[in-house]
Structure formats: C-alpha cells, structure tokens
Amino acid sequence: MPTHVLSSAWKKSLLAAGCAVTLSACSSGGFNHSSNAYDIETVASQNASERVRFLVLHYTASDFASSLHILTQPSEHPVSSHYLIPENGDASYPHKDLRVYQLVDENRRAWHAGPGKWNDRTQVNDQSIGIEIVNKSYCEPPVETGTVKPGKENCFFPEFDPQQIDLLIDLSKDILARYPDIRPTNVVGHGDVKPEFKIDPGPKFPWQKLAQAGIGAWYDDDTVKRHLDYLQGNTTSDRQSIRHHFAQWLADYGYGIDPDNTSDEEISIYTRAFQYHFRPWKVDGEVDNQSRAILLALLEKYYPRKLSSYKDIDTGIVAELSSPASN
Structure with missing residues (x-):
C-alpha cells in the first residue's frame, strides 16, 4: 500500500464500493458494526460531539527519510503523527512533487503531543490530529549545562518551504472542514501544549499566514x-x-x-x-x-x-x- 495520502477521487470510489457492500458501515453518523449475530437499530443522539478538538503542528528537526522512519517504525520511545509533509530540496525525499503522507488513520490516536495540556484538556493526544512538517530546525544545550531548557538553548531555525506551507494549508482546511470543533484557538503548536520541553514549530513558522487562510488564531x-x-x-x-x-x-x-x-x-x-x-x-x-x-x-x-x-x-x-x- 502506498504511504502517501489517497487522492480524494480514489477515496470516494473506495467509500462507494464499501457502501454497496454494507450500508451500516457508511452511516454519516459514524455508527459502525460488522456482525450479523444480532439486530441493531440506530437512533442518532443529539448529545454528542466530535472527539477531535485540536490540531497540533510540529517540525521534525530531521530530513524526510529519517522523519518517516522515526514516525512509522518501532523504537524505544515510539512517536507518530497522523500526517507528514515533506519539503523541497530534501535529497532523501523520493518524489519530484510534494505529497502529503498519511501515517495514522484520523480515527486512531497518534503519539505526537505526549501529555500536552490545552484549555481544560490534559491528554491532547487523545483528541487531536498531529501534523509533522519536515524542517531541520534544532536546538542544542549550552556546553556548560548539558541539558536543553527553553530559553537556555542554542537554536538554528531555517525558513519553511513556501510550497510546503501551501500544502499544509490545503490539508489543514480539509481537516477543519471535517472537524468543526477545532476552533481557531485550538490550532496550536507542540510548544504551546508542552512548553517545558518543546518549542516547535518555532519562530519561523508562518502562523499569521495560516490565520489569513482561515486556520488558527491571530490578533488585530x-x-x-x-x-x-x-x-x-x-x-x-x-x-x-x-x-x-x-x-x-x-x-x-x-x-x-x-x-x-x-x-x-x-x-x-x-x-x-x-x-x-x-x-x-x-x-x-x-x-x-x-x-x-x-x-x-x-x-x-x-x-x-x-x-x-x-x-x-x-x-x-x-x-x-x-x-x-x-x-
């Protein structure tokens, strides 16, 4: 199975084929069952909301190949995200055109924000979609301390690829259209929800440009x-x-x-x-x-x-x- 995201047309054809086989699994209300051992009757409750309430953005701090490996393969400290967006000029990226890579189904929890906190939520992972953006920003601890603490580190922040950001905007708009509970103030960075240890996506990330496109918050x-x-x-x-x-x-x-x-x-x-x-x-x-x-x-x-x-x-x-x- 290819690792890049299926096109919208291909997704629709798969959905239509699945609905022809089992109508109940394609209910717009999200009612799913697969057994014929019992009868089920559906009554849609008005007392419910989307599980996804946050969109969390990250930079990878490494190239595409390393990022893809880290986000998809088992390790001592496994991490993942729902999406990965490459950048131009990366020798480890195998395609001429930039593609969105989907790594985790949106209905599943990806391990990208840890025990992050936002508003009254203490487990942002459980209610968020995470997007990793390939960018080789990094921070190193001062020689005299040996540990990185926000404000004490030595950092390098390269610019984000404009085409990459345009791709991120298209993906984010798609996500927000499907999850109306992600309010502007709930589009955040990893550094917002876990500032003791993280600062990504960093100072070069164009938050204002995203807000102008209808993604996230900005001030007047x-x-x-x-x-x-x-x-x-x-x-x-x-x-x-x-x-x-x-x-x-x-x-x-x-x-x-x-x-x-x-x-x-x-x-x-x-x-x-x-x-x-x-x-x-x-x-x-x-x-x-x-x-x-x-x-x-x-x-x-x-x-x-x-x-x-x-x-x-x-x-x-x-x-x-x-x-x-x-x-």
Whole structure:
C-alpha cells in the first residue's frame, strides 16, 4: 500500500464500493458494526460531539527519510503523527512533487503531543490530529549545562518551504472542514501544549499566514495598539503582579499554566511559548507591554467575556461583546 495520502477521487470510489457492500458501515453518523449475530437499530443522539478538538503542528528537526522512519517504525520511545509533509530540496525525499503522507488513520490516536495540556484538556493526544512538517530546525544545550531548557538553548531555525506551507494549508482546511470543533484557538503548536520541553514549530513558522487562510488564531493590530496605549499609561502595578496577571491571561486563552500555583521560571517558560507563536521576532520570556497587549487582543477577539472580567484593564468596549467562542 502506498504511504502517501489517497487522492480524494480514489477515496470516494473506495467509500462507494464499501457502501454497496454494507450500508451500516457508511452511516454519516459514524455508527459502525460488522456482525450479523444480532439486530441493531440506530437512533442518532443529539448529545454528542466530535472527539477531535485540536490540531497540533510540529517540525521534525530531521530530513524526510529519517522523519518517516522515526514516525512509522518501532523504537524505544515510539512517536507518530497522523500526517507528514515533506519539503523541497530534501535529497532523501523520493518524489519530484510534494505529497502529503498519511501515517495514522484520523480515527486512531497518534503519539505526537505526549501529555500536552490545552484549555481544560490534559491528554491532547487523545483528541487531536498531529501534523509533522519536515524542517531541520534544532536546538542544542549550552556546553556548560548539558541539558536543553527553553530559553537556555542554542537554536538554528531555517525558513519553511513556501510550497510546503501551501500544502499544509490545503490539508489543514480539509481537516477543519471535517472537524468543526477545532476552533481557531485550538490550532496550536507542540510548544504551546508542552512548553517545558518543546518549542516547535518555532519562530519561523508562518502562523499569521495560516490565520489569513482561515486556520488558527491571530490578533488585530488596531486592537493591540489600543491595549498597548492603555498599558503604557498605567504604571501602578509592580513586576510580580504584572507577571501573575499575565499567567492568568495565558490560562484563560488556553495554556496549561496554573496561575495560582506557578513559579517565576514557569511564567517565563509559558511566556516564551506564547511569544514563539504570536511574537516570534522577540522571544525572551519577559512579560513586557507588547506581549500583554497581544494577549489581551487575542482574548478580546476570541474570549471577550473572559476579558471583560479583568478589573485592571479598560474593557468598556469589550464588555459589550459576545461571541460563541467565549461560551
């Protein structure tokens, strides 16, 4: 069986053939049974939702051949993803045209995000689709420590292949069309759900371009400016108070930080993860006014009811907003 994804037309022909044999297995409601030993009657319940709620993006840190081997073959620490997207110029890639490789059926759990946390979910693997993107970004530990910790590593981040990103956009649109519970804020990177150990897809990943194509979240510049003007004029809060407020905002947006029980180092780690995603031109883990304004703009856009509860932020306009995403 070829490892690349079946074309849409070929998928449809297979589905039609299967439906001709067993109608019940092709029910649009997902009701599946294969035994003739009992009678089954289907009544579709309205009290259900899709299991898939997240789309998690990664870079592979290695070439195509190595990535494919690692993601498909047994090992001491096995990993996998639902999809793998190659890049141009990779000598280990066997085709002239870029193809999406499907490695795990979407109905099965791939091992790509570990015990990642997002919103109120602590096992992102169980409810996500993972896409690995071939990119040779890597980080090495400082010589004096021997271990990699976010913010302390020496990293190299090559640009992503534009054609590869276009392919990712097409695949992601297809996935989002089939899983409406993946809201914009639930399209995340590995570094968002596991920032203590991961930073991928890194600062060169074009999150804004994906958002412009309808994939994932991004902020509005005018809203950032409005919040930034307010924050720069408000100098009454001390550094520690500002950082803990920011931890609360991160948690409200979806990050797995516990604002009531967090250390200063942990706030820096989660702030850095946020910056890799939304302010990649300056990733330092510092809770500065620009980072705060960007996060407030995101909360205003996607969770306005949460933002309106902040007593120290000018939210007169925001308090009147209402959004399905804030429910």
